[in-house]
Amino acid sequence: MPLLGQxxxxxxxxxxxxxxxxxxxxxxxxxxxxxxxxIAGRLASVPRGLKGIAAGAAAPADSAARIPAQALRQARRGNS
Structure with missing residues (x-):
């Protein structure tokens, strides 16, 4: 795993x-x-695969990965 940031x-x-x-x-x-x-932006841009997902666990929906970015945009607009 490369260094994501400091x-x-x-x-x-x-x-x-x-x-x-x-x-x-x-x-x-x-x-x-x-x-x-x-760091969050770099992590969000990494394609998600099956590696690391526990057997029987469902992969998170694509929309779940966007929730933090959506919350950030709303907070900047004052719509929290």
């Missing part, structure tokens, strides 16, 4: 976790949020 440690990252507002939604301009968004 996330700078920021107090806002912890505070967002404590308050329940993810940093990528509450403060998307911060270096940590930018890094996390980039």
């Amino acid at each position: 996330i700078p440690l920021e107090v806002l990252l912890r505070e967002g976790g404590d308050s329940g507002v993810p940093l990528v939604l509450g403060r998307p301009e911060t270096p940590a949020a930018v890094a996390l968004t980039g």
